[in-house]
Amino acid sequence: MGKNKNSDTRTRRQFLKGLVGTAAFTIVPRHVLGKGFTAPSDQLNIAVIGAGGKGYSDAINAYNGGANRIAAICDVDWHSARALFEQFPKAQRFKDHRVMFDTVRDIDAVTISTPDHTHAVLAMAAIKRGKHVYVQKPMAHNIAEVRALTEAARRNRVVTQMGNQGASGLGVKLMQWWFDAGRIGRVHKVEVWTDRPVWPQGIATPTERVAPIDGLAWDHWIGPAPAVDYHPSYHPFKWRGWWDYGTGALGDMGCHLIDPPFRVLGLDRVLAVESSVVSLYSRDWEPDYYPKSCPAASTTQYTFAATEKNPQPVELIWTDGGMRPFRPALIPADHPLGDNDSRNGAMLWGEKGVMTCGLYGMHPKLYLNSGEVIIADNSKLQSELPENGHQRAWTQACKAGFGSSAHRNLSASFDYAGRLTETVLLGNLGVRSYELRVTDGEHYRNPGRQKLLWDDAAMRVSNFEPANQFVAREYRKGWTL
Structure with a gap:
């Protein structure tokens, strides 16, 4: 594979100077x-x-x-x-x-x-x-x-x-620097993955009555969401797996893992999203259907418009539930993808090579078509910026x-985080639409299993109206923006 460097050879001063001169969102x-x-x-x-x-x-x-x-x-x-x-x-x-x-x-x-x-x-x-x-x-x-x-x-x-x-970490800065220097050329595909959920998802709504935790202000915890009785399936922590309170694996980890490619490539406008969701079976032939619970695993493909930094459309594929992409030929068989344990990461496919990172933009690596491999000194990057x-x-x-x-x-x-968060939540329009059911009493179909076209200015899906019910929500009485 050629020369393997443990870190970039430039000095810290040169590194920071280079970042200030080239990175669009550098701090x-x-x-x-x-x-x-x-x-x-x-x-x-x-x-x-x-x-x-x-x-x-x-x-x-x-x-x-x-x-x-x-x-x-x-x-x-x-x-x-x-x-x-x-x-x-x-x-x-x-x-x-x-x-x-x-x-x-x-x-x-x-x-x-x-x-x-x-x-x-x-x-x-x-x-x-x-x-x-x-x-x-x-x-x-x-x-x-x-x-x-x-x-x-x-x-x-x-x-x-x-x-x-991770947005303030030097790992992301280094990735910006590499990309702005043309190390991997134009990028056409990005793959992002996570081992989440690490909490229950794809499960039935609880029906048993449970006494609330002593002293818990449950009505205020529910806030703008529909009123339900307390249950430990919601609080503490497990709320992430329920659409009324959480945003699933994508909502939890997307702002961490999609941020590096989003920032590096200057991504902004999503043109379309398309999702696929795992089916679970607890009985023969009929898949379980729990519309209030986020799915156990899903994958979503985003289509981004070209940007000034990367003048061609980009396909970004998100995968959760413990699945991850396969290793490109440029990456040695024994090298981890993303994190050191490959559980979370992002991978940018460019004309001249592949750039990868783990959670929070840590563990950045370059694998170039020339055979050069650059592995950043992760401990140094971590020490440069405390948590x-x-x-x-x-x-x-x-x-x-x-x-x-x-x-x-x-x-x-919020000027930056708003666009990033919109991107993340757009994926959930695809996930939730994929599971929508229309029934005639005996049979059902899933009309949302299609590519959703996004009208950014109008803030709506233009080709599948039922998806727009998830763009906003009705607030419970007494709660408002």
Whole structure:
């Protein structure tokens, strides 16, 4: 296969200089550049909405060792929030975000780390009050919400960031640099895969009555979704596998794994999506049908328009459920694809070779037609940007203000994250349409098993009207954007 390099031979200074000169969405965090930044205020007063799991680390990273203040913590389940309560005993505690906003008047910024179905209503509540917003991926539960949040953030001049932290990593920067230098030429195909779901999917809706967790504000957890009784199949964590609350494997991992090729190629406009979904059988001949549960495995093909950076259409194929693409001839038989264990990754097929990466853009590699192989030093890339760099860049931009260079250089503000999230959620239009059934009483057919043509300006599928029911949702009474 030719020469195998453990890392690019350029110096770190040359690397960063090269990135600044060539990458369309490049940021270099201030903690990498060092001196020269003075915030207009010393501390942000931060409210945390969703304090367990990822919410805990988002809060700690935004707190940044005392550079900012955790003023309020809001969670419907105080048991899951216990660790953060103990860490910040002086922070005011709430279960209802509306009460929190009415009570704590000095909030500057909000982190939102809740189930997908409440991202938009919580983020919009903060934006309308002029609060800066950090929201976990995916940015919202459906495409209409994404558009509304993007426009509201601009209109209210607030600083935003989505929680796909790999977007701020140097692995993605290196991939941008390689592509902009013409290392693999024009790209015609991208393959992206994940081992998710790692939670139950493709299952029947629970019917038994279960007592709620003590102290859980279940009605507020349901939020804008249709009312149901509490069940441990929904909370905690397993909500990801239900369409009313989560967005499936694609919604969970797409913003991480599609981001590197999306950013590197300057992708934007999706022309069409087509999905295929696995069938599961618990009885003879008749496949199981659980329309409220996301499928156990699926694959989706996106067709992207040509871009200035990559002047030809691109086919992007997403696969979840533990399946992955096969190894191109350029990649040796014993080399992993994407991650070191091949469970997650992205692969860009170009005229001159193949570029790959793992989750968060880590483990970037080049396999060129010339026989050259370049494997980046992953440990060095990781050490260059600590995990909290993504949140730290956001808090610094909040201090610098809307429209500042710090704000413009964020890697996942809603102006960028909105288009990425729309792309991810468009795939779910294909997945959900594929499973739609029309019945005559004895037999059924699946009319959505076709390529869906997307009208971006009108925000609708132009050739299969039933798919448009998933572009937006009706909110439960008492909830609104």
